[in-house]
Amino acid sequence: MTELRGDGAPTHEYRWALPSVLLGDPGEGRVRRSTRDWIVDTVMFLFACGLTFLSLIELQDQHQPEPLLAVEQVTGALSCASVWLRRRWPVGLAVVLAVLSSYLELVGGASVVALFTVAVHRPFKVSGPITLLNLITLAPYVALRPQSDLDRGWTAALGTAIVLTVFAWGIVARARRQLVWSLRQRADSAAEEAKRLERERIAREMHDVLAHRISMLSLHAGALEFRPDAPPAEIARAAGAIRTNAHLALQDLREVIGVLRHSAPAGDDVVPDRPQPTLADLPALVEECRQAGMVIHLDLRADGAPEGLGRNLYRIVQEALTNARKHAGDVPVTVAVEGTRGKGLSVEVRNALQARYGSRIPGAGAGLIGLTERAELAGGRLEHGATPEGEFLVRAWLPWPVEATQEDDA
Incomplete structure (x- = not known):
């Protein structure tokens, strides 16, 4: 001061x-x-x-x-x-x-x-x-x-x-x-604090999006490395997935850098944020992971969640699936989402602790820390770790106020 x-x-x-x-x-x-x-x-x-x-x-x-x-x-x-x-x-x-x-x-x-x-x-x-x-x-x-x-x-x-x-x-x-x-x-000081918070938000978005894309690249590249004798059609499909995810990763990175570099002249409108995922985009995320070879069971019993609430839950599931690909290989993953207005929105992501150590993708554990901070900032909570049943569990709960509407952005 x-x-x-x-x-x-x-x-x-x-x-x-x-x-x-x-x-x-x-x-x-x-x-x-x-x-x-x-x-x-x-x-x-x-x-x-x-x-x-x-x-x-x-x-x-x-x-x-x-x-x-x-x-x-x-x-x-x-x-x-x-x-x-x-x-x-x-x-x-x-x-x-x-x-x-x-x-x-x-x-x-x-x-x-x-x-x-x-x-x-x-x-x-x-x-x-x-x-x-x-x-x-x-x-x-x-x-x-x-x-x-x-x-x-x-x-x-x-x-x-x-x-x-x-x-x-x-x-x-x-x-x-x-x-x-x-x-x-x-x-x-308030302006500097706002800039810092915005940088942190952009950094979290970069981590959530790019970690997902890069893990998909690593997964397909690993399949080509360990299956050099795979049929041409399967190799072509894996190469196409690598190209698609590399293109999407570059596009996401370009958009984030564009936001960081943007400086609107006086009188101009601020460049709007790109469309953010919501709870309705969760099935598409699961389907994308399935195409990459993951076995996922989705149990979605929630609808009409506000955009901000749905985005936070989408990012939690996305990071949990990214970690599952990194550390649990081809082990089946269960995603259960349940929630109603006034009671909150909860999600559980489970997978067996059967890591393929030879092909594990390195990670620093920052993703789970970021998810915990995201949940706490939204007024909820998140816990993760191994269970007595030999599973790795990521469980989160986010508040869903009674007066919240579809247009709310928490």
Whole structure:
């Protein structure tokens, strides 16, 4: 999670995306100003000059000594010019102007701008003491430079109100900017999380589809390897199945890569996902495996399941049959699907533990882990392993809400 620095600026990648006027990071060394920075600094400079000019008019009406008036004018002009340094040395500038304002009146406008800058761009542990210093310097100013129209009490009260108002305004501006940075950070984090989840979904689809196709290729290739004397018709059928599954695997891979590479221009519609299998496609999957030489008994006693629910169950059966081809050879497989609305949808895939070790297709076990995650994400459960009867069992249950419809995509 991105941390905010003491000046309220983000610590890393979010920094480049924010205008420098929002960052307000005086930093150290040379400061590069954007167009907005120049506008803001110009407004601050004119504001300080305006306050200084108003104070100068009032000072002339008080008939101050000429030497003091000359010092006031020089320091007032320099303090207004120093406003342009507020981004580079905000704390130092605020301290110097606060000390000068303890006696000189025409530095008051620039001192207000410097205090506001520190309150916006520095934490309370820095801006608080600077504000306290400004309040302390009111005492010698009130004692040494009494106003003709106001007594000392009203002068102190007015000065205190101005300092606290400027400080509070800066604190509010700082809190608002930190809130904006936090919201942007959360939005960026949410976008990254969405991208990660989408990549994981695509990776699961790639594994489910390609593992099925490649296992079919391996099965037919193994048949050609161990039956070189098979009849020409059977060899031709196996070669045709290899070509078909290789073509389908390449097509599936091309579609997935196309999704990963796709970047829709502004205003264009997002490329839709290719049609996903549902529970109605399960008999076609079983028939495809039968043509590859597997012996499968399908008991399907469920109909009308929502698309998302049917897709999850289809992928579970597909991966279970893929594992059966990898590790159990020609052993018969039983697939039982049963479910009704409101009670859930369950599936059991069983096969005897009679592996052909000489032709076993390698696997890392990631498929069963992925199936477990898929079932849990859908709100269901999945268990697998050997049974006391000497079978390997994959059993899954997925929730089927009463209010679910055929168009629902869980």
